Amino acid sequence: MRCDDALVAVSSRADGELSPADGDVLETHLAGCDDCRRFVDDVAWVRSSLRVEPVGRAPDVGPAVVALVRAEPPRRRGRVVVAAAVAAVAGLVAGATYVGIGSEGRSPAAADVPARVLAAQDGITAVDGRYTVSEPQGGGERTFEADLTYRAPESLALRVQETTAGAAPAERSDGALVVDADRWWHDATRECSAAAGLRCPAEPLRWSRSVTGREPFSDDAPVPLELVSPVDGFALSARPPGLGRRTIAGHEALGVSVTAAQVAGLLDGLSAAVELRPVHPTDRVELWLDEDHFVPLALLVRAAGDPERAAWASSVAVDDVPGDVVLRVNATDVRINDPSDPVAAPAAGADEAVDAGFRAAPDGDPVVSEVPEPQRVPAGFAAYRRGVVSTPGGPGVGVRSWSDGRAWFAVRATARWPGGRLFGDLGTDVRPVDLGAAGTGYTSGDGQQVALHTGGLDVVVRGSLPPGDVRDIAADLGIVGQPVPDDWAEATSARESDATATLPGLLTAGPIDGFGPPAFRVAGPGDDVSVTEARSGPGDRAFTLTQWRSASLVPPTGGDEVGTEVRGTTGRYSPQRGELEWVESGLAVSLRSDTLSLTDLLDVARRLKPA
Amino acid sequence: MAGDLAAFEQVVRQHQQSVWRFLRRFLGDAVAAEDVTQETFLRVHRRLPSYRFRSSFTAWVFQIARNAGIDELRARARRDRLPPALATASGGTPTTTGRTGEARVEIDAALATLPVDLREALLLVEVLGLRYTEAASVLSVPVGTVKSRMFRARLRLAAWARAGENEGGGEDAGEAAARTGRARGRGEAGDEV
Numbered sequence: 001m002r003c004d005d006a007l008v009a010v011s012s013r014a015d016g017e018l019s020p021a022d023g024d025v026l027e028t029h030l031a032g033c034d035d036c037r038r039f040v041d042d043v044a045w046v047r048s049s050l051r052v053e054p055v056g057r058a059p060d061v062g063p064a065v066v067a068l069v070r071a072e073p074p075r076r077r078g079r080v081v082v083a084a085a086v087a088a089v090a091g092l093v094a095g096a097t098y099v100g101i102g103s104e105g106r107s108p109a110a111a112d113v114p115a116r117v118l119a120a121q122d123g124i125t126a127v128d129g130r131y132t133v134s135e136p137q138g139g140g141e142r143t144f145e146a147d148l149t150y151r152a153p154e155s156l157a158l159r160v161q162e163t164t165a166g167a168a169p170a171e172r173s174d175g176a177l178v179v180d181a182d183r184w185w186h187d188a189t190r191e192c193s194a195a196a197g198l199r200c201p202a203e204p205l206r207w208s209r210s211v212t213g214r215e216p217f218s219d220d221a222p223v224p225l226e227l228v229s230p231v232d233g234f235a236l237s238a239r240p241p242g243l244g245r246r247t248i249a250g251h252e253a254l255g256v257s258v259t260a261a262q263v264a265g266l267l268d269g270l271s272a273a274v275e276l277r278p279v280h281p282t283d284r285v286e287l288w289l290d291e292d293h294f295v296p297l298a299l300l301v302r303a304a305g306d307p308e309r310a311a312w313a314s315s316v317a318v319d320d321v322p323g324d325v326v327l328r329v330n331a332t333d334v335r336i337n338d339p340s341d342p343v344a345a346p347a348a349g350a351d352e353a354v355d356a357g358f359r360a361a362p363d364g365d366p367v368v369s370e371v372p373e374p375q376r377v378p379a380g381f382a383a384y385r386r387g388v389v390s391t392p393g394g395p396g397v398g399v400r401s402w403s404d405g406r407a408w409f410a411v412r413a414t415a416r417w418p419g420g421r422l423f424g425d426l427g428t429d430v431r432p433v434d435l436g437a438a439g440t441g442y443t444s445g446d447g448q449q450v451a452l453h454t455g456g457l458d459v460v461v462r463g464s465l466p467p468g469d470v471r472d473i474a475a476d477l478g479i480v481g482q483p484v485p486d487d488w489a490e491a492t493s494a495r496e497s498d499a500t501a502t503l504p505g506l507l508t509a510g511p512i513d514g515f516g517p518p519a520f521r522v523a524g525p526g527d528d529v530s531v532t533e534a535r536s537g538p539g540d541r542a543f544t545l546t547q548w549r550s551a552s553l554v555p556p557t558g559g560d561e562v563g564t565e566v567r568g569t570t571g572r573y574s575p576q577r578g579e580l581e582w583v584e585s586g587l588a589v590s591l592r593s594d595t596l597s598l599t600d601l602l603d604v605a606r607r608l609k610p611a
Numbered sequence: 612m613a614g615d616l617a618a619f620e621q622v623v624r625q626h627q628q629s630v631w632r633f634l635r636r637f638l639g640d641a642v643a644a645e646d647v648t649q650e651t652f653l654r655v656h657r658r659l660p661s662y663r664f665r666s667s668f669t670a671w672v673f674q675i676a677r678n679a680g681i682d683e684l685r686a687r688a689r690r691d692r693l694p695p696a697l698a699t700a701s702g703g704t705p706t707t708t709g710r711t712g713e714a715r716v717e718i719d720a721a722l723a724t725l726p727v728d729l730r731e732a733l734l735l736v737e738v739l740g741l742r743y744t745e746a747a748s749v750l751s752v753p754v755g756t757v758k759s760r761m762f763r764a765r766l767r768l769a770a771w772a773r774a775g776e777n778e779g780g781g782e783d784a785g786e787a788a789a790r791t792g793r794a795r796g797r798g799e800a801g802d803e804v
Binding site: 007008011012015016017039042043045046047049050051059060061062063064065066068069070219268425 | 616617649653717737758761772
């Protein structure tokens with residue numbers, strides 16, 4: 001081996017990119033070459049210099065980015081892909097058709113759990129809970145104690161203390177999240193960012209952030225209401241398999257088996273106060289809920305076993321055996337609707353203070369006055385906070401909200417919407433919905449938001465209520481929604497002939513009994529163009545059919561996908577997303593509905609014909 | 612409910628640490644790194660609808676971060692009305708706040724002397740721990756090119772450190788590297804594959 005080659009080999013070996021055989025040859029050379037041996041030290045010096053990071057952690061640009069995205073000019077939003085991206089993290093390979101494997105087993109006892117979770121939320125006014133949290137890892141275990149205080153509708157304190165045996169006080173990571181309506185305060189230990197084996201400060205890094213001017217029920221400085229009752233996780237029509245009943249901390253509990261993706265809000269809520277290990281969206285979760293109020297009492301997360309999950313685990317440096325328990329939460333004492341102390345107000349002073357831009361305003365305020373109220377507020381609901389949000393570069397937005405226990409809904413409106421896309425944040429699975437006398441509305445994929453566009457006002461209704469209730473409120477605002485202008489992202493103005501010219505071989509559903517005519521939408525540039533056909537039928541029945549050029553499906557993201565025969569090929573179906581996908585004649589096809597069963601979707605698929 | 616933005620914020624949280632660490636070294640400036648990290652995620656959000664799993668998501672994010680970093684270097688060069696190479700070298704003044712060890716200031720100054728193509732390859736592999744294949748996909752170059760850039764980057768940094776040791780550190784590192792026989796001779800020999 002010549003020195004030239006040896007030096008390159010030293011560099012490659014440092015990166016683990018040299019074969020063992022070449023490594024042996026290199027060793028022989030190094031044994032007799034001082035110059036090249038010196039380079040081994042040089043490479044080590046470069047490495048240690050680069051990997052020693054300054055004390056402190058990367059700034060958190062999340063809230064700023066989200067605020068800017070909200071204020072940004074018109075553009076299509078990528079809900080599905082974002083969800084996929086969260087699942088992807090690293091190392092997914094394109095070019096294969098993935099079919100998830102799962103079971104469609106249902107237990108009658110648990111079949112109505114989603115509806116009951118949504119129905120029970122207005123009966124929750126206070127929760128005082130104490131929980132143990134444990135993360136088994138490498139034979140040992142990190143343990144925490146968590147205290148939760150909740151007062152309806154959006155005051156909450158979550159305090160977590162590490163109790164890991166043998167951990168010195170300085171090594172413990174504790175955290176607290178306190179929300180008191182328009183104020184939000186967060187204090188947590190941050191991890192040292194130096195690479196493994198290098199120096200970290202002896203004291204854990206602590207950082208606190210306070211947010212004032214928080215909009216009612218804002219997602220930007222979230223109240224982990226999912227800890228109180230996992231409403232969002234069950235808003236869609238997934239009917240989880242049941243696990244039976246048991247008694248937890250003196251409460252009768254009902255168990256259901258769900259995916260980590262479904263309880264993501266709940267897990268995020270916990271990790272808001274303390275950094276927990278990551279779990280994969282496909283991980284199986286046994287969730288136990290109080291039988292009367294559906295407050296979570298216990299949670300057990302087990303590592304899923306698919307190859308994608310293994311790739312993810314290695315990318316985030318966790319070493320899980322499929323089936324292993326990776327996270328366990330158990331209530332030791334929970335009182336529901338029996339409040340003692342109020343939520344302690346956030347302590348003054350924080351390392352970082354953020355003003356989220358909401359100001360309470362009286363009814364007479366000109367911007368608040370623009371916000372239409374439902375003529376009939378659902379029984380039990382009372383008016384809650386109202387005011388004005390101003391974002392830099394964005395229009396002033398009026399907000400009114402109502403609540404009943406943990407249940408809530410809010411109406412946001414602005415007369416100054418610049419257009420280009422729907423007001424609100426409805427994602428890409430937007431479809432028009434007929435609101436009867438209230439004209440045309442647009443609903444998000446999860447049905448928890450409905451937007452209306454009128455000549456002078458843009459309005460969005462959002463809430464923790466079942467989709468039908470959100471729609472009823474939107475239809476009761478005394479305004480008449482119009483179809484959005486043709487140049488808006490959600491416009492469904494393309495003609496069938498434009499759509500079929502865009503994607504030759506496009507499948508269309510044709511006339512279906514009881515369903516209205518198709519609305520077509522062509523979106524995206526060049527090779528990435530997609531065509532969506534949206535159809536609405538009787539009642540809630542509606543579906544969207546989206547097609548784009550691709551020889552394969554994207555990797556599954558929900559973890560609940562099951563393989564299924566569709567149009568003579570193997571497709572996959574996600575009960576959680578209500579999405580049936582397959583590839584046909586060079587087009588990837590997604591048939592999606594929150595209201596049609598797999599049988600219905602297969603029926604629709606059978607009718608499809610190339611235009 | 613605004614699930615896409617909540618999910619997106621999670622994406623930001625998951626990747627911002629690596630993106631910032633990469634950019635901090637790449638730009639040699641913690642404050643600019645924060646701005647460009649923010650810009651990176653705005654671009655990520657804008658392009659999400661066109662992300663089609665042709666590469667790993669992480670590689671895709673780094674690709675965007677690296678392009679945003681290069682744009683920042685160009686803008687800086689325009690601002691300074693200097694040729695890019697000079698602007699890059701002079702922009703290497705460490706401006707981090709907090710406790711800064713000497714070694715760190717030194718490595719930042721050394722990094723500033725590296726051409727952009729060597730610097731970015733080095734940081735992707737050393738700071739972010741990417742495999743050569745992953746770095747190749749971020750940079751859109753063959754794997755062999757990553758290998759040779761890694762080698763050349765290390766050689767130049769080593770030569771820079773040597774020059775500092777021997778001559779009190781006052782000298783321009785690029786010149787030192789060029790004069791060091793080993794750096795020049797071997798550096799060229801290990802050129803692009």
